[in-house]
Amino acid sequence: MGPLLELRGLTKHYPSHCAVDGLTLTIGEGEFFSLLGPSGCGKTTTLRLIAGFEQPSSGEILLRGAPVSGLKPYQRNVSTVFQNYALFPHLDVLSNIEFGLRHQRVEAGEAARRVAELLALLELENKQRRRPAELSGGEKQRVALARSLVVHPAVLLLDEPLSALDPNLRKQVRNELRAIQRRVGIAFLFVTHDQEEALSISDRIALLREGRLVQTGAPEELYLRPNCRFAASFLGPVNWMNGIGVRPEATVISPQPHPAGGSRPAVVLNCTFLGNCFHVAVRLESGECFTAEIPRQAALFAPGQPVHIWWDKRDELELPEL
């Protein structure tokens, strides 16, 4: 069986700039795939090209091997969860969810079964008669998800669906989203600019920058073996020294030098409390600034205190400048 969704040299030019530039990707059946990148990297445009809201300047989109570029949005077997959810304000929750079924040849019993299943899965049973204006952000998000899943799309496109939620809810919904995706087995193409979100939720991630693909891979692969400095820095903080990068959590800091030698002397600049850990900023004798992450329970360091830092050679990221 071939890939579910294939992008071949997908390109979208606007009069002022090139939003997507020769993007080639394949997404498998049932995969949770994230498009990650800073704002303006073309991830949302890519989603809109796949949904059919925009036409590519060149390149091809294949869904289960068949090109879809000539098809209208209502002819494509994909559906979208919009950033603002785009729920129909004049319809209640149930009618919003049923909307897509009215335009597909789904037999009535099957339609009712699907709706009931999704209402249960997304815990919306007692909200059926509410209007979108009467729902909380999390509930709207679940309705949007149910509305898109009910039509059984080949791939579900999610455009930063968590960005409108407050941070506490976001982590909870993130886990729910992952669980729902597992349950329904439909491939999710998830757009986000939040690297933590992408790392925690995805089977695979494609990192984009200025419309081009930087790197694809599993979350650990991207975090531990980034292929350039941009990828390394985008996925998490990095200390750079002579072209070598070390992540703060791989940096060990101690008042004593490493018994086997090879540690570097430094002076503590400050300590930042981050809730679950501390970040200790130090200045090396060579002048570079380094950040080391230490557990919350660890002994604190005072500014001006002389310390030693070292790291495992295997944690070094040796990357070319990009």
Add this chain to the structure above:
Amino acid sequence: MNWLRLLFMAPAWLFLALLFLLPLGIVACYSLLSRGLYGGVMPPWTAGNWLRLAEPLYLEILLRSAAVAAASTLLCLALGFPLAWFIAQSGKRRNLWLALVMLPFWTSFLVRTYAWMFLLRDTGLINSVLLAAGLIREPLPLLYNYGAVILGLVYSYLPFMVLPLYVTLERLDKSLLEAAADLGARPWHSLWQVVMPLAAPGIRAGALLVFIPCLGAYLTPDLLGGGKTILAGTLIQNQFSSARDWPFGSALALALTGIVLVALVFEIRRKQETLL
């Protein structure tokens, strides 16, 4: 701060009291008096003017006026909706199109209505062109019928339909249309199931703004309809001029106001319901 509020409200209240409520009260009194010999009114008080409204002749004219106003409103909606949609979609150009919609207001209403007479009459532009082209032998009866009246009303009041429709359509979230298409709705279905329901407040506002003046229109039916088409406006005018029956004219005018008031109250009630 209450006195400041009163001070600021005073001009509006004064305006309403002197120029609306007081004249309306006078008309109400007239409608309950008897007709004078040479126009005007005289005692005794009577309810006879109001009872005459129920006579088939007058009832028919009122109903016919309502039908003409309703037909004009529907035509305005049918023409105004696509126009308002087009303007709402046209990006930077929308101000130009809106200005063009308003442009007819720069010319006198009377002049515009006379212009239609010159176009529609037997020796008018349309008939002479068709005659000269040999397409017809006799001039088409374009003027002095209900068709001409409705044409004139639609032409005059179309902007009142387009503007409120434009406002609601312009505010319509475009991602809702994308969501509908995304869920498999063809453009035609999106129009009926998403755009129309969400544009309903604009449709109702536009319908009222067109229906109300059409119901009481006098000039257009008189000029384009000629003597053959008596509508409410013409009937009222007749009572105050040739018929010299001011009390009955007053009752007719108030009845028309009443119909409009009922429509307005209905609409306001509805608005409050949707707000709750």
